[in-house]
Amino acid sequence: MLERQKVDNISKLAEEHKKKMEEMCEHLKEKMEDMEDLQSLIQTLVINERLINNELQEALKGLKEILNTGTLIGIKRMGELDEKPFQMVYKRKYTTEEADAIAAEPCSVWQEELQKPNWHPFKIVVVDGQTQV
16 A cells, blocks of 8 residues: 555656646746747848948948049029228238228129129120020
8 A cells, every 4th residue: 555655656756747847848938938939030131231331331421422523512692792802902002901991882882883783794685585694
């Protein structure tokens, strides 16, 4: 009888260990599936990162080409006079400080003339029905 109890105890322990092993195997399978899903996600993210990086490099290359072409984009202020020629003329007759002050007056007079809508500094010629400046 004692041996029978020992055998029963050992079989119960074996059953418990077997159940525990099955639970652990099931848990391991779930973890493996999760790991495969994460690896797939990582691979997708790496591919997307490479594609975006390639697009960024192409855009950067294009921007460098645009900036290195030597063309300048600027804005000219049409209709405004440069004061320097006026100052240069008056510097011949007066000191630098006086020339700046005196040159401002004729420059402003000419500036006012340029702002008048009916004043045209160009001669317009009509040739064969087409206007030319």
